[in-house]
Amino acid sequence: MLAHDQNVHNSPIEYPVKSFFIEFAHLSGSTMPTVQFGHHQVHYELTGEPGRPVITFLNGLTQNANLWKSYADYFVPRGYRVLAYDMLGQGRSSKPVIDIKLAMHADMLDDLLEQLDIEKTHLASISFGGIIALDFAIRHGHRLHSLTAMSTFAELTPQLDLLGAVMLQGLAEVGLPYLQSMLYPMNMSSAWIAANRERIPAMKRAGYIGNDGYAMQNLMESFVEFQPLTPDLHKIKVPTLIMNGEFDFFTPRECHEVIRSKVRNSRLLIIQRAYHAFTLEMPAVTMRQLEVFLDQVTAGTWQGDQSVWIAADDPTAETQWLPCAGDWMRAVQPATVSPAANAPNRRKTPTRKKTP
Amino acid sequence: MIDPALFDQARDRIAVSGFTPEIQTKTTLFLCTAKNGNLMFHSSVQWMQNLNVVQQFILSQYSRELEAVTLLSRTAQWSTDPALAIEGTRIVAPLMMAWGQIMLPPGPLLNPQAAYRGISLGHAQLARIRMAPVIPDNADPLDPFVVALQRIEQENGRMLQTQIRLLKNIGTEIPLEEREALVEQDQQLVDGVFSEFLTWLATP
Numbered sequence: 001m002l003a004h005d006q007n008v009h010n011s012p013i014e015y016p017v018k019s020f021f022i023e024f025a026h027l028s029g030s031t032m033p034t035v036q037f038g039h040h041q042v043h044y045e046l047t048g049e050p051g052r053p054v055i056t057f058l059n060g061l062t063q064n065a066n067l068w069k070s071y072a073d074y075f076v077p078r079g080y081r082v083l084a085y086d087m088l089g090q091g092r093s094s095k096p097v098i099d100i101k102l103a104m105h106a107d108m109l110d111d112l113l114e115q116l117d118i119e120k121t122h123l124a125s126i127s128f129g130g131i132i133a134l135d136f137a138i139r140h141g142h143r144l145h146s147l148t149a150m151s152t153f154a155e156l157t158p159q160l161d162l163l164g165a166v167m168l169q170g171l172a173e174v175g176l177p178y179l180q181s182m183l184y185p186m187n188m189s190s191a192w193i194a195a196n197r198e199r200i201p202a203m204k205r206a207g208y209i210g211n212d213g214y215a216m217q218n219l220m221e222s223f224v225e226f227q228p229l230t231p232d233l234h235k236i237k238v239p240t241l242i243m244n245g246e247f248d249f250f251t252p253r254e255c256h257e258v259i260r261s262k263v264r265n266s267r268l269l270i271i272q273r274a275y276h277a278f279t280l281e282m283p284a285v286t287m288r289q290l291e292v293f294l295d296q297v298t299a300g301t302w303q304g305d306q307s308v309w310i311a312a313d314d315p316t317a318e319t320q321w322l323p324c325a326g327d328w329m330r331a332v333q334p335a336t337v338s339p340a341a342n343a344p345n346r347r348k349t350p351t352r353k354k355t356p
Numbered sequence: 357m358i359d360p361a362l363f364d365q366a367r368d369r370i371a372v373s374g375f376t377p378e379i380q381t382k383t384t385l386f387l388c389t390a391k392n393g394n395l396m397f398h399s400s401v402q403w404m405q406n407l408n409v410v411q412q413f414i415l416s417q418y419s420r421e422l423e424a425v426t427l428l429s430r431t432a433q434w435s436t437d438p439a440l441a442i443e444g445t446r447i448v449a450p451l452m453m454a455w456g457q458i459m460l461p462p463g464p465l466l467n468p469q470a471a472y473r474g475i476s477l478g479h480a481q482l483a484r485i486r487m488a489p490v491i492p493d494n495a496d497p498l499d500p501f502v503v504a505l506q507r508i509e510q511e512n513g514r515m516l517q518t519q520i521r522l523l524k525n526i527g528t529e530i531p532l533e534e535r536e537a538l539v540e541q542d543q544q545l546v547d548g549v550f551s552e553f554l555t556w557l558a559t560p
Contacts, residue, residue, distance in 0.1 A: 039537045092357055097479060097539045098524050099532060175513035177488075205489050209360045213513060214483050214520055 032092065035115050037108050040094035046116065047072045048081030053145065053298070054121040055290075056083040056109070058129025060151075060277070061219060062183060062211055064091030067280065074287045080294075083121065085112065087132070087219075095215035102222045106136040113143060122294055124148040126279050127251065128219070134229050134259070137236045146297045147236065148290060150243040151276045153255035154262070155228035160251065168220045176213035180204045186250050187277035233262035239302045240266040241293045243286070243311075245274030253329055265304030269293075270324065271311045288315035358547050358554070363489040365558035371492035375501050379557065381435040383487065384428045385444035386553045387508070390481045393455030395421040397474040401464050404471070413518040420515060424508045431500040447552050450545060451481075472528055476539045479519035480546040482512045490557065 034041045045065050048054075055075055057068040065084035072082035086093035087105055109132070113121060122145045125133035130152020137147045153160060171179045184193060184200060193200070240263045244256040253270075260268040269289060271278050279286050289311050296302040308328045309321040326333045370379060398418035402411060445452075454477055458464055464471040488509045495502050523539060530538070 039533065039540065094540060095543075096536050097520065098536055172517055173514065175510060201493075206360065208486070209358075209363050209489050212483060214479070214516060217520065 034093075035112060037088070037094075037111065040088055040096065042085060042088065042094070042108065042112060043092035044083060044085035044112065044116075045069075045072070046081065046083045048076040050081070052079055052081045054081045054083055054118050055294070056085075056113070056118075056121045056123050058109075058123065058125035058133050059084075059087060059090060060127035060129055061216065062090075062180075062207065063126075063129075064210060066091070070283055071279075071287060071290075075291070078291065080122075083116070083118070087129070089212075089215035089219045091210060095212050096218060097214055098218075100218055100222050102131070102226055103135060103139075105132040106139060109136055110140045110143065119143070120145050122146045122148070122297070124150070124290060125152065126150040127152055127276065131229070134233070134236070137238060137240070138229060138232045141236060141238055144238045146239040146241070146294065146302075148241045148243065148293065149256075149259060150279060150286075151245060151248055151251050152259075153251050154230045154233055154258050156223070156226065157254060160255070163250070164220065164223060168217065171213055171217050171220070176208060176211065176216070177204065179213070179216070180207055187275060188281055189247070189273070189275045192275075192281050230258055230262060233259060234264070236263045237265055239293075239297045239304055241290075242266055242268045243271060243278075243289065244268065245271050245276060245278045247273065248276045248278075250276040257329060260306055260308070263304075264306060266306055267304060268306075268308045268328070269311050269321065270308070270328065272313050284315045285311060285313070288312075288320060292320045358484065358551050362551055362554035362558070363486075366490040366554045367492050369558045369560070370490060371494055373560070375433075375495065375499065377433040377435040378437065378440065380432040380501055381437075381440050382444060382553075382557055383505070384432040384434075385441065386448060387428055387485070387487070388425050389444075389448040390451055390485060391421045391425050393451060394474075394478045394481060395425065396455060397458060397464060397478060400459065401471055401474070404465055410518075410522065413521075417515050417518055420511055424511065427504045427508070428501075431504045433501070443556065447556060448549060450549050454542075454545060468528060469530065472523075472526065472530060472535070473538065473542075475519050475522045475526070476535075476542045477545070479516065479523060479539065480542040482516040482519060484543060484546045485512070485550050490554070 032043055033046065034043050036042075043065065045068075055071075057065075057071060059065065059067065065086050068082065068084035072084070075082050088100055088108065089095050113119075120143055123133050123136065125148065127150070130149045131154070133147060133149055134152070134154055137144055156164065167179060167182065170182060181204070184204075188196075196203075240259075242256050242259050242263075244251070244253060256268055260266055271282065271285060271289070274282055274285075293302075308324040310324050312320045312322060373379065395418060398414055398421065401407075402414045402418055404411075407414065455474075458470045458474045458477065460470070464474050486509060487505045491502060491505060497503070497506075523535070528535070
């Protein structure tokens, strides 16, 4: 019953922020698992048999847990459990209006794992979720087998700072449809947009129904107090795979280079011809790279040496990670024109390792 | 939350029947009731002391809500079926009751908690009541009623900023957690009413 309680202002309300209570809430005509976080509900999807190693996926800003379903379909038959959930402000979880501290998301994940009896997990994350994952790895690293940070950043570069401000301004002054329209070309390639142009209006409509502009605005405004994670990145000790699209101009290479340079147990993997949202645009390639990484971690063959690699285009190729020659920070590789001009490389090129 | 299927069902029905007088009447009755509640609240608090710059936003929202009600009422092709008014009143009753509680003496002008509740309920209405997804692709984009719905939706998104800023920043003794719980409660109230409205809209 949705009747209003006139005395709500005077009601003593308890907020056990650090404790979760699993329940199965009956919402929207379907039973879906939720946990309680304070007075907020958090929706999650957990698939796969108990006792198996868990992969937890963290969404980007406008995403929801459903978008990882194909990943669950891929990894569950390969012996994993897959956990995806809507962060506060997303999908079917509660959408606070007033305040969400950025740090709250990592703390919430910690409690979610606690409540689900998941002692340790592999954590894979993209974009906004990547920041949460880095924060989690810094403060709750003992819960991780490994970390995968995709299309993300540890600090707001001047470019990202302005981009974020423009996105927030567009959301506040024009509205959610504007932000949706802006994000398609920011996230996806021309090829994808051309192939899906007819479907985009329906996708935008579904996104408009499923998202709430104010909740997204609240998430974005939580960056007002955001402190760079860079000074604490050295605290990340678990195997860390950093994945960056070759053509990601939203969170370009420099964002990932910061993470690679500070996390000793890491490697940077560049996804060829990929843009920001390659988990959606190139799921087969992404899943394969993730699988290669997790196999190495599980087998104990992972070498976190801060080297840089390029992912194979073909997920069925025998060799999946190709060494990166030249300066991975550049979009072009100038040819040497004369011996005199053959100056030493500005950066140390990665040592050739045995390819996985 | 609102089941996405409810939007689809309402849209699909309108795609078949078009924006008939019955559909326009249902929509107008519902939206005008919600907006009249917010309008009544804003007319009450717009001369509150010490609002400073906020007063401009409240006066502006009052005017735009009034404009929306006028726009809808003037563009709607009204049905003469009195049963629609009776059923419409039943569906929106929880909203009318909530606004009525907010306006109880001494009223939000003199009752800070009622004022906060009014902002919270206004936020829920502007944020959660969305008509754009029920407009089918085959609707005439120049149809006056369709134009009115689109413009009202856009304005809702902009007006919402007033509520967002007030909910975040207004000086109040209500603890943060309690304020969040209050906002969530109002969202559930509006979601429930709007869900029932969408079901009604989809029903011939």
